[in-house]
Amino acid sequence: MLEFEDQPCCPISRRWANKPSEEASDNPETPEDEKKYEDLGSPVTKKMRLEPGIPDGVAHCQSLDNQESGPVPPTVSSSNVPTQELATVAGRAPSGAKVVDVYRTGAKCVPGEAGDSGKPGAAYHQVGLLRVKPGRGDRTCSMSCSDKLARWNVLGCQGALLMHLLEEPVYLSAVVIGKCPYSQEAMRRALTGRCQNVSALPKGFGVQEVTIQQSGLLFEQSRGAVQAKRADSPGRLVPCGAAISWSAVPEQPLDVTANGFPQGTTRKAIRCLQARSQISKVELFRSFQKLLSSISEDKWPDSLRAQELETYHEYKEAASTYQEAWSALRKQAFGSWIRNPPDYHQFK
Numbered sequence: 230m231l232e233f234e235d236q237p238c239c240p241i242s243r244r245w246a247n248k249p250s251e252e253a254s255d256n257p258e259t260p261e262d263e264k265k266y267e268d269l270g271s272p273v274t275k276k277m278r279l280e281p282g283i284p285d286g287v288a289h290c291q292s293l294d295n296q297e298s299g300p301v302p303p304t305v306s307s308s309n310v311p312t313q314e315l316a317t318v319a320g321r322a323p324s325g326a327k328v329v330d331v332y333r334t335g336a337k338c339v340p341g342e343a344g345d346s347g348k349p350g351a352a353y354h355q356v357g358l359l360r361v362k363p364g365r366g367d368r369t370c371s372m373s374c375s376d377k378l379a380r381w382n383v384l385g386c387q388g389a390l391l392m393h394l395l396e397e398p399v400y401l402s403a404v405v406i407g408k409c410p411y412s413q414e415a416m417r418r419a420l421t422g423r424c425q426n427v428s429a430l431p432k433g434f435g436v437q438e439v440t441i442q443q444s445g446l447l448f449e450q451s452r453g454a455v456q457a458k459r460a461d462s463p464g465r466l467v468p469c470g471a472a473i474s475w476s477a478v479p480e481q482p483l484d485v486t487a488n489g490f491p492q493g494t495t496r497k498a499i500r501c502l503q504a505r506s507q508i509s510k511v512e513l514f515r516s517f518q519k520l521l522s523s524i525s526e527d528k529w530p531d532s533l534r535a536q537e538l539e540t541y542h543e544y545k546e547a548a549s550t551y552q553e554a555w556s557a558l559r560k561q562a563f564g565s566w567i568r569n570p571p572d573y574h575q576f577k
């Protein structure tokens with residue numbers, strides 16, 4: 230396994246892929262947390278968040294600490310979320326006490342978008358803007374999670390390749406957020422509100438009214454939960470470079486990577502075929518080609534038979550209805566969306 234950084238997670242057993250419930254049976258939640266989903270329609274009293282050692286009575290509102298931070302009061306209590314889990318920027322209350330400003334996201338506005346105001350508190354960010362994921366090194370070209378979910382809510386999560394073989398997009402029916410600082414209004418604005426007025430989409434495409442709920446369960450491997458367990462342990466926690474992707478399929482249901490490579494990859498094997506993640510673009514394209522080879526060409530859709538296609542880019546562009554919908558979405562809502570250079574998609 231590549232040792233680019235200390236990783237506080239243990240290797241994942243592939244046995245878990247077939248029986249995930251067995252390893253999740255020890256639920257540390259208290260009885261009052263047994264209600265997994267909450268009705269977020271009713272207002273909840275705002276909570277205070279102070280830095281350790283600050284006198285009681287200095288209140289500061291909390292909002293969803295994600296890419297859509299903004300002046301929206303939270304609707305769910307987050308008093309059990311450690312201060313360290315929130316992006317902290319020091320400020321001063323009228324009494325002179327130091328308070329924690331939680332209206333922050335590390336995601337940066339994409340070029341071409343209006344910038345954030347930088348004002349203290351809820352006015353720090355301008356909401357509704359496209360952003361790229363935060364990183365500890367060079368700025369990434371990956372769009373923020375809320376931006377991607379908003380796009381999927383119009384185009385579907387199947388992508389361009391599979392649209393060749395589908396009659397209509399595959400949409401998410403619900404999005405469930407774990408226990409954390411949360412705002413229902415901010416989530417709805419981020420995932421559906423920004424695209425609400427998008428029109429002139431091809432048949433089958435449309436802005437979906439996805440159900441958004443919050444769970445009463447805390448993710449056991451979240452930063453806050455791990456910090457609570459290691460409160461008396463020396464050393465500093467750093468983000469883990471591992472990622473786990475699971476699918477309910479019989480063949481290779483689990484894809485575990487570390488720093489972008491399959492778990493266990495050595496430095497010498499980085500350029501080998503075995504060093505590719507099963508969900509990388511090139512491997513997904515290989516799976517798509519394998520699927521096509523199992524279908525008689527006379528049964529292929531017209532979009533695949535109308536022209537000679539070779540590269541990944543050509544196959545994606547040939548999905549005309551998907552590309553038409555994506556073009557309409559960019560023109561009407563996401564004009565500054567960052568697109569990878571075409572050279573990145575010229576593999577066969």
